[in-house]
Amino acid sequence: FETITVGDLAKRMGVKASEVIAQLMGLGVMATVNQALDVDTATLVAADFGYEVEQGMTEEIEIMQLQEQEEGGEEQPRPPVVTVMGHVDHGKTSILDAIRKTDVASGEAGGITQHIGAYHVQASSGGVTFVDTPGHAAFTEMRSRGAQVTDIVVLVVAADDGVMDQTREAIAHAKAAGVPIVVAVNKIDKDNADPERVKRELGEFGLIPEEWGGDTIYCETSAKRNIGIDELLENIQLQAEILELKADPSRKARGTVIEAQLHKGRGPVATVLVQEGTLRVGDYFVAGLYSGKVRSLTNDRGEQVREAGPAMPVEVQGLSGVPSAGDEFVVVKDEKMAKSVSASRQLKARETELASASKVSLDNLFEKI
Numbered sequence: 119f120e121t122i123t124v125g126d127l128a129k130r131m132g133v134k135a136s137e138v139i140a141q142l143m144g145l146g147v148m149a150t151v152n153q154a155l156d157v158d159t160a161t162l163v164a165a166d167f168g169y170e171v172e173q174g175m176t177e178e179i180e181i182m183q184l185q186e187q188e189e190g191g192e193e194q195p196r197p198p199v200v201t202v203m204g205h206v207d208h209g210k211t212s213i214l215d216a217i218r219k220t221d222v223a224s225g226e227a228g229g230i231t232q233h234i235g236a237y238h239v240q241a242s243s244g245g246v247t248f249v250d251t252p253g254h255a256a257f258t259e260m261r262s263r264g265a266q267v268t269d270i271v272v273l274v275v276a277a278d279d280g281v282m283d284q285t286r287e288a289i290a291h292a293k294a295a296g297v298p299i300v301v302a303v304n305k306i307d308k309d310n311a312d313p314e315r316v317k318r319e320l321g322e323f324g325l326i327p328e329e330w331g332g333d334t335i336y337c338e339t340s341a342k343r344n345i346g347i348d349e350l351l352e353n354i355q356l357q358a359e360i361l362e363l364k365a366d367p368s369r370k371a372r373g374t375v376i377e378a379q380l381h382k383g384r385g386p387v388a389t390v391l392v393q394e395g396t397l398r399v400g401d402y403f404v405a406g407l408y409s410g411k412v413r414s415l416t417n418d419r420g421e422q423v424r425e426a427g428p429a430m431p432v433e434v435q436g437l438s439g440v441p442s443a444g445d446e447f448v449v450v451k452d453e454k455m456a457k458s459v460s461a462s463r464q465l466k467a468r469e470t471e472l473a474s475a476s477k478v479s480l481d482n483l484f485e486k487i
């Protein structure tokens with residue numbers, strides 16, 4: 119088998135050998151500059167630097183950069199990306215609906231909203247993008263695939279019910295992801311609402327309200343009566359300002375697939391959250407195992423757009439197949455690059471599949487014996 123030394127790999131990626139060694143340590147591999155890495159290890163570590171490792175027919179290792187270094191433009195403030203989490207029936211869907219209705223930009227379009235898994239709201243306090251693929255599963259699934267799309271978690275807790283199982287789960291997920299929590303104490307219109315109890319219960323998880331000397335933002339809301347929704351949006355902006363979220367819109371786009379499916383008439387479609395750069399019609403890209411050229415971009419209001427900048431969700435048409443939620447979406451320089459990266463990833467995926475299939479059949483064999 120072909121191997122490559124740490125030093126050679128670093129040189130071909132244009133990074134310091136010490137950076138590669140540090141990254142390898144993160145993967146649990148202790149290495150020196152002269153150490154030879156097998157293709158699989160080299161592939162793993164190269165991915166962290168935005169490179170693909172391909173083993174050609176000649177067995178020679180090729181290093182391909184997904185996106186070349188660009189003259190960086192200015193980093194600019196970008197809108198926050200928010201996921202709403204909480205126990206079932208505490209009002210997640212109702213809050214998302216109430217927020218959507220506050221969108222000042224949707225008025226004239228007649229309010230025909232498309233469900234694409236994420237939407238952007240232009241509130242009077244500023245823009246916010248909400249990922250509304252159903253709750254925890256999407257969040258954990260994407261995180262397990264290494265994708266981090268959320269800047270802020272809005273934790274919805276019903277004031278008449280308090281902290282429940284999925285409340286605790288949501289707190290654990292947000293903490294593991296290092297994502298700050300803004301609490302929406304919902305259903306305050308109910309007779310038996312007890313917001314102070316919710317604060318006490320959440321305080322035990324370290325979510326201490328500001329008025330008690332902590333740094334967790336609490337909002338009291340009623341999604342049903344439309345109370346406190348604007349305040350919630352303002353507080354999301356406050357939390358976002360603390361995070362100083364920035365992105366460079368002048369770069370080639372990079373983002374994450376939020377959801378994807380095979381559409382009867384339109385073929386494979388994927389909702390992509392752009393996280394860096396600007397995505398444009400005509401761009402060549404790689405999305406998980408697949409590649410393509412952007413044929414059209416549709417926003418969450420069903421409008422065709424020419425481009426989408428940082429923190430904007432758009433539905434992309436022009437994919438060669440259906441990627442998975444959490445897959446990375448990267449614009450590359452040309453069709454050749456898009457196709458070769460996709461081909462090498464498919465080959466690798468098939469090899470892994472075959473390897474696990476043959477292991478299973480061997481296991482079965484031993485079971486019978």
Ligand code: GDP
Nearest residue numbers: 205206207208209210211212304305340341342
């Ligand atoms: P989810 O499971 O967290 O998405 O919760 P839903 O948004 O589906 O809400 C569950 C139930 O609570 C529905 O019957 C809603 O009408 C109701 N609900 C949601 N928000 C409020 C609220 O602020 N006040 C009251 N009284 N009911 C609410």
Ligand code: MG
Nearest residue numbers: 207210211212
């Ligand atoms: Mg719901």
